[in-house]
Amino acid sequence: MEKSENLWFTERERLDELQKNKSATIKLIDMWKLFGSGYSCPFNLTREGNEGDGGKWICGLEKILSQKESCAIYSFGIANDSTFEAELLGRTKNCSLFAYDPSVSQIGWPLTASTPRVTFQQFGLSFRDDRRERTLKTLMNQNGHKWIDVLKVDIEGHEYESLFQAMNDFDGFPVGQLLVELHVTSKPFNVTVFFTLIQKLESFGMRVFNYEPNPLCKMCCEYSFLNKKLFI
Numbered sequence: 001m002e003k004s005e006n007l008w009f010t011e012r013e014r015l016d017e018l019q020k021n022k023s024a025t026i027k028l029i030d031m032w033k034l035f036g037s038g039y040s041c042p043f044n045l046t047r048e049g050n051e052g053d054g055g056k057w058i059c060g061l062e063k064i065l066s067q068k069e070s071c072a073i074y075s076f077g078i079a080n081d082s083t084f085e086a087e088l089l090g091r092t093k094n095c096s097l098f099a100y101d102p103s104v105s106q107i108g109w110p111l112t113a114s115t116p117r118v119t120f121q122q123f124g125l126s127f128r129d130d131r132r133e134r135t136l137k138t139l140m141n142q143n144g145h146k147w148i149d150v151l152k153v154d155i156e157g158h159e160y161e162s163l164f165q166a167m168n169d170f171d172g173f174p175v176g177q178l179l180v181e182l183h184v185t186s187k188p189f190n191v192t193v194f195f196t197l198i199q200k201l202e203s204f205g206m207r208v209f210n211y212e213p214n215p216l217c218k219m220c221c222e223y224s225f226l227n228k229k230l231f232i
Contacts, residue, residue, distance in 0.1 A: 039207035049084030056179040057210040057224045071095040076125040077154035080108035102132040127165035137169040153180040173204035178225040
């Protein structure tokens with residue numbers, strides 16, 4: 001399934017140079033490819049939700065989720081579009097959704113507050129607990145969860161500090177699949193922070209199985225990670 005124990009072995013020399021030179025930059029399209037899929041989804045690979053922005057790629061939805069007695073889906077940055085989350089709930093009978101977004105007062109279409117197995121709160125994912133922000137660990141403790149089956153993160157550039165904090169808070173990253181939109185906020189882009197995040201996720205057993213540049217956001221790319229623990 002995996003090309004190598006190193007996720008990017010085909011570009012090893014190039015990445016070594018980028019890491020050594022902290023000011024090194026790279027074109028975005030090349031970076032997306034450079035850190036692209038190094039791991040093959042061993043089950044059915046499907047795209048759920050709207051076409052274009054809002055949809056996400058997921059690995060083995062029926063195999064991984066439907067065979068469990070219960071599962072937890074966490075979604076941060078749901079805004080006005082819950083088509084991805086609605087499709088996951090519609091295709092499973094055992095999953096509950098915990099959706100969070102401080103920018104809207106209610107969950108976006110087509111889900112509503114009365115939809116079964118849906119909980120929505122106006123919190124944002126963060127590296128700290130504040131008035132309208134929570135860490136992943138705090139929310140998991142609040143919900144009584146030890147494991148998240150699917151974690152979707154689309155929080156407009158705050159994913160870096162939030163995910164770094166989440167990994168620092170746990171001995172092992174308690175997530176089966178991470179579906180995250182990574183944003184770039186400067187041009188030319190310094191590859192170091194991007195490299196560091198993916199490298200740390202890999203150290204927690206997460207592997208990129210799909211990536212997709214966002215056609216509506218030139219500075220964004222959707223990455224899907226799978227936890228190797230699912231197959232050990």
